[in-house]
Amino acid sequence: MNKELLHYNGIKPLIVVLLFITALQGVAILLQAKYLAEGVTSLFYLGIESTFVESLGFFTVAFVSRYLLVWLKDKLVYQYAEKTTSIMRKEMLTKLFTLGPRFAKKQGTGELVTLVMEGVSQVRDYLELFLPKVVAVLVLPIIIWIYVWSLDVKSSVVLAASLPILIMFMILLGLVAKAKADRQWKSYRVLSNHYVDSLRGLETLKFLGLSKSHEQSIAGVSKQYKKETMSTLRVAFLSSFALDFFTMLSVAIVAVFLGLALIEGEMLLGPALTILILAPEYFLSVRELGSDFHATLNGQEAAKSMKRILEEPLLIEEKEWELSNWSNEDELQFNHLNVSHHKNEGRILKDISLRIKGKKKIGIVGESGAGKSTLIDVIGGFLQSDCPAIAINGREVHHLKNRAWQRQILYLPQHPYIFFDSLANNIRFYQPNASMVEVKRAADQAGLTELIWDLNDGLEENIGESGRELSGGQAQRVALARAFLEDRPVLLLDEPTAHLDIETEMDIKERMLSLFNNKLVVLATHRLHWMKEMDEIIVLHDGRVVEQGNHQELMKKRGKYYELQQIQGGRTL
Amino acid sequence: MKNGKGWIYPYIQENKKLIMITVFLGLLTVLSATLLMFTSGYLISKSATKPETILMVYVPIVAVRALSIFRAVSRYIERLMGHNVILNILSKMRLRLYKMIEPEVLVMESKFRTGDVLGVLADDIEHLQDIYLKTIFPYIVGFCLYLLSILALGFFSFEMAGWVALHLFVIVVLIPLLSFVATKRKIILYKQGKKALYQVLTDAVLGISDWVFSGRQLQFIEAYEHKERELILTDRKRRSFNRIRNVLSQLVVAGLVLIIIIWAAEQHELGLLPVTFIAAFVLIIFPITEVFLPLSDAVSQLPRYQNSLERLESFGNNRPSEIQALKEFTSTKEIERIAAEKNVKLDFKQVTFTYQSGKMALKDLSFTLNQGEKLVLLGPSGSGKSTILKLLLGIFIPNRGSVSLNGIPASHFAKDSSKVISVLNQNPHLFDTTILNNIRLGNLNATDEEVYWAAKQVKLYDYIQSLPQGFSTQLHESGMRFSGGERQRIALARILLQNNPIVILDEPTIGLDPRTERDLLENMFHVLRGKSILFITHHLAGISPDDRILFLDNGKLIMNGTHRQLLLENERYAKLNA
Known part of the structure; x- marks a missing residue:
C-alpha cells in the first residue's frame, strides 16, 4: 500500500512486533466474544450458575487484556514516531543550515519553518495513526474471519463477500468524488481564496472606494462557496456511506441467517451470539483506517516534501583548507567562472575572470539581474561553479564554503536580520x-x-x-x-543602503566607510555614489564582466558604467 | 470558554434550529445502530427458542434489515447537515471580521496591516469550524444519548437506571472533565512552547547567513533541540495520560457489561425479563459506548481553540484611538459634482496633529495645491508624511488648523474620499481574478475598451496581449509573473480609470531598481497630467527642476521651494542630490 513507509529506519522490527501484538489482540477479541456469548447462553439455558460466573470472569480478563494490548501498541508506536521524527527534524535543521540563505529564500522562509514545525508533527501523526491501523487491517479481519468460519460457514461467506464489495465501493465512490472535486477545483480554489485575498487587499479596496460594497461580494462568494462545497461533500460522503451501509447490511444479513439456522436447529445459541458480537469487530479496523485517511494524506505529503529537501544536492565536497587572516599578500582568483542557481537553469554568471589581491575596496555595479548578488554569494561560499574555477592563493576549488574563509567574512545585506x-x-x-x-x-x-x-x-x-x-x-x-x-578582515555588502532615505543613507555611508579601512571590501549596489569611494569597480551586464577600473577611468571610457551613471544622473538635472 | 462567547455562543444561538436537527439526526444514527444490535440479539434469542414458524421472527428480520439501511442514510444526512451549519456560521464570521477590519484598515498599526496578520485571522475563523464538528456537536449528541439511555432503562427498572446513570456519568462527564483539567495546562504549555519555537526557527532561517558566518550554527541546533525536547516531554506526559485514560474508560465499559448482564440475570430469575431480551441488552452496550468514548478527547481539545479565540477578540478590542466619530458629511452627490468639475483646490492651513500617545506628527504645516499642480513631499521616514495622507483622506482630524478641499473640511469627504482622491502606495494589491477585472477595479462601469485604453497608457497593453490568455489571464495562475514595476503599472491603470482630480503617490517606487523607477515615474507623471499630484518620497528620483518641494523633518517644514532653487540655495538639500 505504501512502500515509502518501509524505508523508515527501524520500522521493520516494529512492524513485526505490532503484527505479534495485534495477533494477540485478535485472540483477546475472540475470547471476549466467546465468553460473553457463553455467559449469556448459560443464563439462557441454565440461569445463574457457576458456568455463568466463570464465563463472565474470562470475559473480563479477555476484555481487559485486549485494551492493555492496545495500550502497549499505542505506546510503542508513539515512542517510535517520536524518535523517528526527532531525528528527521534534526536532519532537516542541519540540512537547512548547510544549504544556506539562498535556498531558504527560494523556498520561502515561512514555508520552510512550517515544514519543520508542522510537517514533522504531521509525519508523526501519520506514523502514529497509520501504522497500527494498517497492521490491524491486515491481521484482525483474517483472525476473526477464520474463527467465524470454524463456527458457521454461511456467516463467514457473507462476511468474506461483503469486505471486498465494501472496499470496492469505497474506492469507486472515492474516485467519483475526486473526479468531481478535480472538476470543480479551479472555481473552488478561487472561492476559497477570495476571503483571504479580500483581507489582504483591503487597503487597496479602501483607496478605490470599493471596501464597503465588497461586503456584498464576500457574502455572495460565501454563498457560492457553500453551494459548491456542499455539492462536493454530497459525493465525498458517499464513500463513507458505502462503508456504513455495507457494514450494517452484512451484520443484519448475518443476524438473519443465524436466526434461520437456529430455528432449523442447525446451530446453537452460543456460537450464533459469538458471531453476532464479532461481526461489527470484523469491520471495525477497516472503518478506523478509513476515518483517518485524510490525516495520513497530509503526513505523506509532508514526508515527501521533507525528503525532497533532504535530498537537495549539496555543494561539491572539498577538503577543508587553511587560510590565515586575509592580508595584502593573499589573492582570490576566478578563472572563467560559470555559475547557475540550479542544475537545469541557465547560467547567471558567465565566464567571469577576476583577480582580487590584498585589501581594497571593490564595487560591483550593474542593472537588476546582472548577477551582482550572485557574485557576492559566490564569494560568501553559498554557490559553486561546475569546475574548480576559483583559486585562493593558488589553491583551486569549486566553491568557498570553507570554515577558514567564512569566519573571516562579515556580510551586510540590504535587510539585515534582527533577532x-x-x-x-x-x-x-x-x-x-x-x-x-x-x-x-x-x-x-x-x-x-x-x-x-x-x-x-x-x-x-x-x-x-x-x-x-x-x-x-x-x-x-x-x-x-x-x-x-x-572586526573581520573581509566585508561583503549587498545593496546596503538602497531602501533608505537619503540622509540616513549618507550618514550610514560615512560610518561604513570608516569601517572599510584596511579590509577587503566587496560592495554590490546600484547606488552609484558609492563608486567614487571604491578602489576598483566591476561592471556586470547579463552575467558577464563588461568593464573594470576605477570611477575616473570608467567615466572616461563612456561605456556601460557611464550609461548607468546617466540613468541615475538623469533625474537630478 | 467564558471569553469565547463572542465568537461561539451567538452562532449557536443563531443556528439553534439547524443544530438541533443535526443533533437529532446524530441521535437517530446511534439509535438505529443500537436498535439494530438489539433486534439482532432478540432475533437470534427468539430463534433459539425454536418458535413454531418463521413468522414469529418475521418482524425482527425486517426490522434488522431496515435499521441497517436507515443507520447509513441518517449518518449521511447528519454529516451533510453538520457541514451545512458550519458553512453558514463560517460565512457569518467571515463577514463579521471583514466589517470589523474595514473601517480601520488605513489606521491600523503597520504590523497589523500586513497581509500576513490578516491572513492569520482568516485562518483562525477557519480553525474555529472544528470546534463545532469535533467538540460541540459530538458532545451534545453524546449527552442526549446518555439521557435517552437512562430514560429507556427507567421503563424497566428505576433502580437499574440510577446505577447505570451513575456508571455512565463516569465516561460521559467525569473522565472528560478530568482529562480537560489534567491536559489543559499541558496543551497550553505545548502551544506556547511551539509558538516560541516558531519564532526561534523563523529567526534562525531569516538570519541564516549570520549563523553561518558566525560559525555558531551547531550551537543553535543544540539549543533548539534542547527546547524541542522540553516540548516533547510535555507532550509525552499528556499522551501517556491519554493512553491510561483510554484503558480506564474501557474498564468502565467492561464494568457496564457486567452490571447489565447480572441485572438481566436477576430480572430473568425473578421472571421480570423474558429470556429473549438478555442478549439484546448486552449487545447494545457496544454501539452506545462507542459514542461516549471519544468525548474525553473532544472535550480536552478545547484549549486548542483558545489562541484563535483570543486573537479574534483582542483584535476587536485593539482599536486605534485616533479615529474620531465623524458627524458631518458632504453628500455623495455634492462630492461627485465637485469631482466632476475637475477643479479642486487643496489647502493645509497651519495644521498641527498629535497622536494620542503624545507623539507630535505635524507642526504648523501650511501649503496649497491648486488643480493640476505637482507638489513633492520629501523627508526621512517618520517625518510625518503618512500622517498628511490620513489627514487628506479625512481619517484624522487636525488638532489645530484645517485641511480642506475647495474650502470644505477634508473630514466631510471621509466617506467618499475615493471619489476625489486616488492613492498609489508601495504595495497595491493585485486580486486573484483576471487582469481585466483587476484594472477595472478603478471604475466598475468601465467598458473593455476603456480598460484597454488605460493599459495602453501605462504601456502594458502589448505585454498583456502577448500572454496566452491576454486580458483574461488569472493573476495567481500566472505564477505572480508580474514584476514590481508591472504591478505598479496595473495599479496606475486603475487610477486612470478612477479619473479623480487629485492623486497621491505614496512612495510608489520603493524597492524598484533605478531604471525601472525612472521609467515608471516618467510614465506616471506623463499620464497624470492635469491632475493635482502629491508625490511623497524619500529621495530625489523623478523630481524635475521646477517641481515644488516641501521638505519635512520631525513633523516640521524645514525647506520650501523649487528643486532648482533648493539645490542652489540649501546646502543640506544639495547634499541629498547624491
Whole structure:
C-alpha cells in the first residue's frame, strides 16, 4: 500500500512486533466474544450458575487484556514516531543550515519553518495513526474471519463477500468524488481564496472606494462557496456511506441467517451470539483506517516534501583548507567562472575572470539581474561553479564554503536580520562574550546612540519580531554595530543602503566607510555614489564582466558604467 | 470558554434550529445502530427458542434489515447537515471580521496591516469550524444519548437506571472533565512552547547567513533541540495520560457489561425479563459506548481553540484611538459634482496633529495645491508624511488648523474620499481574478475598451496581449509573473480609470531598481497630467527642476521651494542630490 513507509529506519522490527501484538489482540477479541456469548447462553439455558460466573470472569480478563494490548501498541508506536521524527527534524535543521540563505529564500522562509514545525508533527501523526491501523487491517479481519468460519460457514461467506464489495465501493465512490472535486477545483480554489485575498487587499479596496460594497461580494462568494462545497461533500460522503451501509447490511444479513439456522436447529445459541458480537469487530479496523485517511494524506505529503529537501544536492565536497587572516599578500582568483542557481537553469554568471589581491575596496555595479548578488554569494561560499574555477592563493576549488574563509567574512545585506532578543545581544551576535562597554562603543560607532536613548530599557530592550520593530535604517545600523564589534578582515555588502532615505543613507555611508579601512571590501549596489569611494569597480551586464577600473577611468571610457551613471544622473538635472 | 462567547455562543444561538436537527439526526444514527444490535440479539434469542414458524421472527428480520439501511442514510444526512451549519456560521464570521477590519484598515498599526496578520485571522475563523464538528456537536449528541439511555432503562427498572446513570456519568462527564483539567495546562504549555519555537526557527532561517558566518550554527541546533525536547516531554506526559485514560474508560465499559448482564440475570430469575431480551441488552452496550468514548478527547481539545479565540477578540478590542466619530458629511452627490468639475483646490492651513500617545506628527504645516499642480513631499521616514495622507483622506482630524478641499473640511469627504482622491502606495494589491477585472477595479462601469485604453497608457497593453490568455489571464495562475514595476503599472491603470482630480503617490517606487523607477515615474507623471499630484518620497528620483518641494523633518517644514532653487540655495538639500 505504501512502500515509502518501509524505508523508515527501524520500522521493520516494529512492524513485526505490532503484527505479534495485534495477533494477540485478535485472540483477546475472540475470547471476549466467546465468553460473553457463553455467559449469556448459560443464563439462557441454565440461569445463574457457576458456568455463568466463570464465563463472565474470562470475559473480563479477555476484555481487559485486549485494551492493555492496545495500550502497549499505542505506546510503542508513539515512542517510535517520536524518535523517528526527532531525528528527521534534526536532519532537516542541519540540512537547512548547510544549504544556506539562498535556498531558504527560494523556498520561502515561512514555508520552510512550517515544514519543520508542522510537517514533522504531521509525519508523526501519520506514523502514529497509520501504522497500527494498517497492521490491524491486515491481521484482525483474517483472525476473526477464520474463527467465524470454524463456527458457521454461511456467516463467514457473507462476511468474506461483503469486505471486498465494501472496499470496492469505497474506492469507486472515492474516485467519483475526486473526479468531481478535480472538476470543480479551479472555481473552488478561487472561492476559497477570495476571503483571504479580500483581507489582504483591503487597503487597496479602501483607496478605490470599493471596501464597503465588497461586503456584498464576500457574502455572495460565501454563498457560492457553500453551494459548491456542499455539492462536493454530497459525493465525498458517499464513500463513507458505502462503508456504513455495507457494514450494517452484512451484520443484519448475518443476524438473519443465524436466526434461520437456529430455528432449523442447525446451530446453537452460543456460537450464533459469538458471531453476532464479532461481526461489527470484523469491520471495525477497516472503518478506523478509513476515518483517518485524510490525516495520513497530509503526513505523506509532508514526508515527501521533507525528503525532497533532504535530498537537495549539496555543494561539491572539498577538503577543508587553511587560510590565515586575509592580508595584502593573499589573492582570490576566478578563472572563467560559470555559475547557475540550479542544475537545469541557465547560467547567471558567465565566464567571469577576476583577480582580487590584498585589501581594497571593490564595487560591483550593474542593472537588476546582472548577477551582482550572485557574485557576492559566490564569494560568501553559498554557490559553486561546475569546475574548480576559483583559486585562493593558488589553491583551486569549486566553491568557498570553507570554515577558514567564512569566519573571516562579515556580510551586510540590504535587510539585515534582527533577532528577537535584546538590542545588546543583537549587536554581540558574533561575539557573545563582548562586554557591555564594547557593545556600547560599537553602537555609538554605528550611530545607534539616539535609538538607545529612545528605548525605555536602552540596550536591554527587546527588538525584532514581537519586540520593538526597527526601521530599515536602524536595522542597518545594528548590523553595522555587529561589524564594528566583530572586526573581520573581509566585508561583503549587498545593496546596503538602497531602501533608505537619503540622509540616513549618507550618514550610514560615512560610518561604513570608516569601517572599510584596511579590509577587503566587496560592495554590490546600484547606488552609484558609492563608486567614487571604491578602489576598483566591476561592471556586470547579463552575467558577464563588461568593464573594470576605477570611477575616473570608467567615466572616461563612456561605456556601460557611464550609461548607468546617466540613468541615475538623469533625474537630478 | 467564558471569553469565547463572542465568537461561539451567538452562532449557536443563531443556528439553534439547524443544530438541533443535526443533533437529532446524530441521535437517530446511534439509535438505529443500537436498535439494530438489539433486534439482532432478540432475533437470534427468539430463534433459539425454536418458535413454531418463521413468522414469529418475521418482524425482527425486517426490522434488522431496515435499521441497517436507515443507520447509513441518517449518518449521511447528519454529516451533510453538520457541514451545512458550519458553512453558514463560517460565512457569518467571515463577514463579521471583514466589517470589523474595514473601517480601520488605513489606521491600523503597520504590523497589523500586513497581509500576513490578516491572513492569520482568516485562518483562525477557519480553525474555529472544528470546534463545532469535533467538540460541540459530538458532545451534545453524546449527552442526549446518555439521557435517552437512562430514560429507556427507567421503563424497566428505576433502580437499574440510577446505577447505570451513575456508571455512565463516569465516561460521559467525569473522565472528560478530568482529562480537560489534567491536559489543559499541558496543551497550553505545548502551544506556547511551539509558538516560541516558531519564532526561534523563523529567526534562525531569516538570519541564516549570520549563523553561518558566525560559525555558531551547531550551537543553535543544540539549543533548539534542547527546547524541542522540553516540548516533547510535555507532550509525552499528556499522551501517556491519554493512553491510561483510554484503558480506564474501557474498564468502565467492561464494568457496564457486567452490571447489565447480572441485572438481566436477576430480572430473568425473578421472571421480570423474558429470556429473549438478555442478549439484546448486552449487545447494545457496544454501539452506545462507542459514542461516549471519544468525548474525553473532544472535550480536552478545547484549549486548542483558545489562541484563535483570543486573537479574534483582542483584535476587536485593539482599536486605534485616533479615529474620531465623524458627524458631518458632504453628500455623495455634492462630492461627485465637485469631482466632476475637475477643479479642486487643496489647502493645509497651519495644521498641527498629535497622536494620542503624545507623539507630535505635524507642526504648523501650511501649503496649497491648486488643480493640476505637482507638489513633492520629501523627508526621512517618520517625518510625518503618512500622517498628511490620513489627514487628506479625512481619517484624522487636525488638532489645530484645517485641511480642506475647495474650502470644505477634508473630514466631510471621509466617506467618499475615493471619489476625489486616488492613492498609489508601495504595495497595491493585485486580486486573484483576471487582469481585466483587476484594472477595472478603478471604475466598475468601465467598458473593455476603456480598460484597454488605460493599459495602453501605462504601456502594458502589448505585454498583456502577448500572454496566452491576454486580458483574461488569472493573476495567481500566472505564477505572480508580474514584476514590481508591472504591478505598479496595473495599479496606475486603475487610477486612470478612477479619473479623480487629485492623486497621491505614496512612495510608489520603493524597492524598484533605478531604471525601472525612472521609467515608471516618467510614465506616471506623463499620464497624470492635469491632475493635482502629491508625490511623497524619500529621495530625489523623478523630481524635475521646477517641481515644488516641501521638505519635512520631525513633523516640521524645514525647506520650501523649487528643486532648482533648493539645490542652489540649501546646502543640506544639495547634499541629498547624491
